[in-house]
Amino acid sequence: MKRRKTLLIIFFLLVFGLVVFAQELEYPGIPVSKSETITVTETTTFPEYVRYIFYWGIIIGAIAALGSLILGGFRYLVSSGNPEATRDAQNQISSAILGLIILLASGLIFNTINPKIKILNLTPLKLSSYVKLIGENQEQKIAISVADLPTAFKNFKPTQAEIIGANIEARFHTGINYLDSFTPWVRTTEEAKKETEKYLKGQVIKSVEIRYTGPGVYIYDREKDEPENNRYRKEISLFYNLSNIQAGYGWEPKDAQYIQIKNLKELTNVPESGIDYLTVLFSKEDFQGNCRVFFEEKDNIGNVPAGKIVKIQPDNKDGYGIISDPVAGINSAKIFQLERKGECRVVLFKNPNYGYQAVNDVCVINWAILKPDRIEDSCPGWKETMPKSIQIQGNCAVVVWGENSALEGNFSGNCKVFTDNIPDLKEAGFWCFRWPNPFNSTCLRGLAIYPIK
Numbered sequence: 536m537k538r539r540k541t542l543l544i545i546f547f548l549l550v551f552g553l554v555v556f557a558q559e560l561e562y563p564g565i566p567v568s569k570s571e572t573i574t575v576t577e578t579t580t581f582p583e584y585v586r587y588i589f590y591w592g593i594i595i596g597a598i599a600a601l602g603s604l605i606l607g608g609f610r611y612l613v614s615s616g617n618p619e620a621t622r623d624a625q626n627q628i629s630s631a632i633l634g635l636i637i638l639l640a641s642g643l644i645f646n647t648i649n650p651k652i653k654i655l656n657l658t659p660l661k662l663s664s665y666v667k668l669i670g671e672n673q674e675q676k677i678a679i680s681v682a683d684l685p686t687a688f689k690n691f692k693p694t695q696a697e698i699i700g701a702n703i704e705a706r707f708h709t710g711i712n713y714l715d716s717f718t719p720w721v722r723t724t725e726e727a728k729k730e731t732e733k734y735l736k737g738q739v740i741k742s743v744e745i746r747y748t749g750p751g752v753y754i755y756d757r758e759k760d761e762p763e764n765n766r767y768r769k770e771i772s773l774f775y776n777l778s779n780i781q782a783g784y785g786w787e788p789k790d791a792q793y794i795q796i797k798n799l800k801e802l803t804n805v806p807e808s809g810i811d812y813l814t815v816l817f818s819k820e821d822f823q824g825n826c827r828v829f830f831e832e833k834d835n836i837g838n839v840p841a842g843k844i845v846k847i848q849p850d851n852k853d854g855y856g857i858i859s860d861p862v863a864g865i866n867s868a869k870i871f872q873l874e875r876k877g878e879c880r881v882v883l884f885k886n887p888n889y890g891y892q893a894v895n896d897v898c899v900i901n902w903a904i905l906k907p908d909r910i911e912d913s914c915p916g917w918k919e920t921m922p923k924s925i926q927i928q929g930n931c932a933v934v935v936w937g938e939n940s941a942l943e944g945n946f947s948g949n950c951k952v953f954t955d956n957i958p959d960l961k962e963a964g965f966w967c968f969r970w971p972n973p974f975n976s977t978c979l980r981g982l983a984i985y986p987i988k
Contacts, residue, residue, distance in 0.1 A: 593638050596638045597635060597638050597639070599634075600631045600632075600634040600638065601631070603627060603630070603631040603634070604632065604635070606627065607625075607627035607631055608628060610623070610627065611624035611628065663700050664678070664699065664700025664701060664747070665677060665699050665700060665703070666678075666699070666703070666705045666743060666745055667696065667697040667699055668693035668695075668696050668740060669693055669694070669696065669697065670691050670692050673688075673690075673691050675691060676699075677743060677745065678745065679745055680713075680742075680743060680744045680745045680746075680769065681743050682712050682742050683711040683712065683742060684711070684740065684741050684742060685711065685741060692739045694731070694735075694738070694739060694740065695728065695731065696727045696728075696740065696743075697724040697727060698722060698723050698727050699724075702747055702749030703722070703745065703746075703748065704722050704745070704747075704748055705720070705721055705727065705743055705746075706718055706719065706720050706721070706743070707727070707731055707735060707742075707743055708740070708742040708743070708744070709735055709739065709741055710741055711741045711742050713767055714742075716734055716735055716738065717734065718730035718731055718734045718735065720746075722748075746772070747772040748797075749797070750797050750798055750810050750812070751772045751773060751812065752772070752774075752796055752797075752814045752829070752868070753770055753771070753772055753773075753795040753796070753797060754770065754771045754773065754791045754793070754794055754865070755768050755769065755770045755791075755792065755793040755794070755795070755844065756768060756770075756790040756791070756792055756793075757769075757792065757793065758793055758844055759844075769786075769790065771791075773814065774870065775870055776867075776868065776869050777867060777868050777870075778820060778821045778822065778867050779820045779821070779866065779867060780867060788865055789864035790864065791816075791864050792846065793844050793845065793846060793847060794814075794816075794829055794839065794844070794845060794846075794847050795839070795842075795843065795844045795845075796812050796814070796829065796830065796839045798810045798811055798831060798841075810872065811872060811873040811874070812831070812870065812872065812873065813829070813870070813871040813872070813873040813985055813987065814828075814829050814830070814869065814870050814871070815828050815829075815869045815871075815932075815934060815952050816829065816847065816858070816867075816868050817865070817868065817869075817950065818858050818864070818865065818866060819866050819867065820866045820867050821867060822869055822951075822952065823949075824866070824949070824950065825856065825857060825947060825948070825950055826856050826858070826934070826936075827847065827848070827856035827857065827858055828855045828856055828934060828983060829855070830873055830905075830985075833875070836905045836906055838853055847865060852945045854906055854907060854945065854946065855906065855946070856907065856936065856946045856947070856950065857945055869932075869952050871932050871985065871988075872987055872988040873985055873987060873988075874986040874987055874988050875903070875986065876986075877929070877930060877986025877987070877988075878986060879903070879927070879928065879929030879930060879931035879986045880899065880900070880901050880928040880929055880931075881899075881926070881928070881933055881982075881984050882897060882898070882899050882900070882925070882926040882928070883898040883899075883900070883910070883914060883917075883922035883924075883925055884896065884897055884922060884923060884924045884925070884926070885897075885920055885923055886923050886924065887923045887924050887959040887960075888924055888958045888959065889924050889926055889956075890924075898910075898913070898914035898917060898922070900913055900984060902984075903984050903985065903986050904982065904983050905983065905984075905985065907946050907981050907982065907983040908981065908983065909980060909981055910922070910980060910981065910982060913982070921960075921965065921967045921978045921979045921980070922960060923959065923960055923961070924957055924958050924959060924960060925953065925956065925960065926956050927953060927954065927955060927956055927957075930954075930986060930988065931954065931985065931987065932952055932953075932984075932985045932987050933952070933953045933954070933982060933983070933984055933985075934951070934982065934983045934984075934985070935950070935951050935953070935965070935979050935981065935982045936949070936950050936979070936981035936982070937949040937950075937964070937977035937979050938978060938981075946981045948977060948980070949964060949965070949977050951963055951965075954987075964977060965977055965979040966978075967979070
């Protein structure tokens with residue numbers, strides 16, 4: 536164990552040493568192919584350090600194995616007449632050969648375990664849409680708003696910018712925190728060049744606002760810009776599940792005050808676009824706590840009118856869930872593509888593991904429930920009973936709400952979203968015990984069923 540810890544410490548010291556002294560030393564290059572030689576320079580990224588060390592590990596390991604093989608051969612030659620020494624030498628030779636085979640075949644082994652492991656070919660993340668800031672001797676690519684460029688990128692003084700990709704807009708400021716002189720929103724490199732020359736007049740760009748214009752779920756800190764008070768709306772764009780909004784975007788959860796859903800038809804005036812976003816916003820990280828459901832209003836169902844910006848927590852209870860602590864704000868979000876005409880089937884059981892003894896122990900729901908409903912309204916006779924397990928058949932997102940068994944609520948309790956079968960709801964945090972201590976249990980009381988793509 537001590538030897539293993541020592542080797543681990545040596546490895547991390549080696550990595551740290553390469554990172555710290557990369558600018559001071561010239562490291563030998565390693566030819567990995569006819570056209571590529573890897574080395575360490577002042578611009579080397581951390582994955583490239585790991586790759587460099589990996590190859591050196593193979594080289595050093597191969598030298599050590601070869602040395603062990605030679606030593607084992609020598610021991611075998613001089614062990615004549617000593618069976619135990621001969622056996623030890625043979626074991627050393629076998630181990631050295633096995634080590635060489637493993638080292639030389641390491642790439643093949645990793646590829647066999649998982650073809651997606653790219654230890655030998657680490658490539659940087661490619662952004663499809665971003666803003667490229669250009670300084671005198673440096674460039675930076677950013678895909679989200681940055682309030683303080685001098686702090687984020689030391690000694691970086693950009694004066695020009697390019698807009699790369701589609702569905703993205705940017706606004707450039709000469710002060711940090713989006714203050715001082717700024718340009719209008721621009722969508723192309725030509726517009727960026729024209730407006731920065733006109734409004735910034737060669738000054739250094741110190742903060743950049745970025746917003747996306749394509750389909751998605753948009754969260755805002757205010758309903759609109761307030762230029763008279765020098766307050767401008769911040770936004771984040773959600774296209775996929777996000778378990779921690781603060782970590783993902785650097786937002787304070789309480790900043791999430793307004794929501795807008797942009798489906799493709801709002802952007803192109805095409806009546807049926809095939810895009811229909813559904814989002815569930817949670818009060819806690821990792822899709823925990825209270826939640827509210829949002830999707831575009833259509834046929835009097837839904838809570839976000841097309842093209843409109845609405846409050847995340849309305850003044851009145853609209854039946855789509857409640858975030859009980861507005862100060863805590865929104866901490867995570869699940870995103871789905873709603874299929875309003877889709878089919879799914881949800882079966883509720885009064886017993887765990889889909890068990891039942893009688894017909895009334897099962898409730899089959901063959902229809903979508905787009906507006907959350909009480910379970911007893913969909914399952915007559917279940918007012919005093921909560922389901923213990925759920926089967927989901929088809930592409931469905933099932934949102935369930937619990938409430939303290941001694942309290943009334945408007946879908947304001949603990950919330951979960953399921954897309955797969957749940958054999959035991961107690962393990963998911965839902966169980967109902969009414970007496971003598973009802974305040975320590977969470978009864979599942981409401982649900983919504985959304986066909987999804």
